[in-house]
Amino acid sequence: MRSFKNDYSEGAAPEILAALVDTNGEQTVGYTEGDPHTERARALIREACGQPDAAVEFCVGGTSANLICVAGMLRDFEGVVCTPDAHINTHETGAVGACGRTVLPTHDGDGFLSVEEAERVWGFQTSCGRHMTRPTLVYITDSTEFGGVWDRRRFDEVCDWAEGHGCKVYVDGARLGAALESPANDLSLGHMASRADAFSIGGTKNGMLFGEAVVIRDPDLRRDFPYLQKMRGGLMAKGRLLGVQFEAAFEDGLYWRLARHADECALALRDGLMAAGYEPYLRSDTNQQFFTVDAGLARALEDACGCEIFLTLPDGRQVVRFVCSWATETADVAELVAFCSEMPR
Incomplete structure (x- = not known):
């Protein structure tokens, strides 16, 4: 992935x-x-x-x-x-x-x-x-x-x-x-x-x-x-x-087209994860997306797609960050959403 x-x-x-x-x-x-x-x-x-x-x-x-x-x-x-x-x-x-x-x-x-x-x-x-x-x-x-x-x-x-x-x-x-x-x-x-x-x-x-x-x-x-x-x-x-x-x-x-593409991929990822039941940490409309998950799932996601564990909340849950770039493809987003949808939560 x-x-x-x-x-x-x-x-x-x-x-x-x-x-x-x-x-x-x-x-x-x-x-x-x-x-x-x-x-x-x-x-x-x-x-x-x-x-x-x-x-x-x-x-x-x-x-x-x-x-x-x-x-x-x-x-x-x-x-x-x-x-x-x-x-x-x-x-x-x-x-x-x-x-x-x-x-x-x-x-x-x-x-x-x-x-x-x-x-x-x-x-x-x-x-x-x-x-x-x-x-x-x-x-x-x-x-x-x-x-x-x-x-x-x-x-x-x-x-x-x-x-x-x-x-x-x-x-x-x-x-x-x-x-x-x-x-x-x-x-x-x-x-x-x-x-x-x-x-x-x-x-x-x-x-x-x-x-x-x-x-x-x-x-x-x-x-x-x-x-x-x-x-x-x-x-x-x-x-x-x-x-x-x-x-x-x-x-x-070109500078603006590259940024726009990264944003579009990230917003598709956000919508896909929310549809799968994931909880956004804060609203983001750019190429960084943050979701709150339990610690075990955070580690599994980090191992699978390299997303960064950004914060640990007082209740022990963790905030993970997904980042899209100019090189991210829509197929990459679809693959990640499908993977996340199948993960037990």
Whole structure:
């Protein structure tokens, strides 16, 4: 059975791989500094975002993009407000803390940063003046770590709160394609780009071998990003490999087609498992799907299709995560649904 563990198990979409092969013999300057493919990718991304004056930089992976942006938008005594499940708070091995910056998690439990919790953290952190880390940045993820999609109303509420409290906004878009192509989405790339101070566009989890693009409006980060990237070990000598991939992805809408396909497969999987009697943990309309099962079934599913045991609940049941990618086929989904339907529960 095909693995449903994550959306980066395969190599690259054929169109991306073909672009890399076709340009393999070219000689260009390095470090994403002026080669024609990287410059074309920058132009395409600016056009898609409606931000002709934004800086567009390229990182090898999501952790690199996150720590450079977060560290670059904060001073030593400032902190970033995020949900407890946020990647910078869980799966990045303290990268932000190692840069001398502080992560300030809320108590939100559904993957969405709420204005109420942001206000609580703000109030606590500012209650003792210079003796506490000052919140100066808001970090959100779209889609969320639980597959949720930020709608425009909720996104604007957080941006309005941040603006009113003198905070900048950074969006981790490791799965931005899945979010914006979701049928539940009403937030356009252009609107998000007009309000976020910086955000990433994930390629690693959407059909590329590797790579994240970072779109920057914040003038301080725009100035400092190239230096921070080099200092943090995130600058790639063969930078044109990043440019070639994003150029191919954004030239004719391939990036969005790949994300849409992953979402469609995941929603078919969700509907099939629900019809078979499985209980969703939280509603997801993207390529990640979460279901609550007993511990024995969780282990059996993990062995069969690689799905990840994501959480253990207080009653001992476990939340398993299934992830679809650009390479998932409808037949793969049907096979998994049939298998799950026959499992004793």
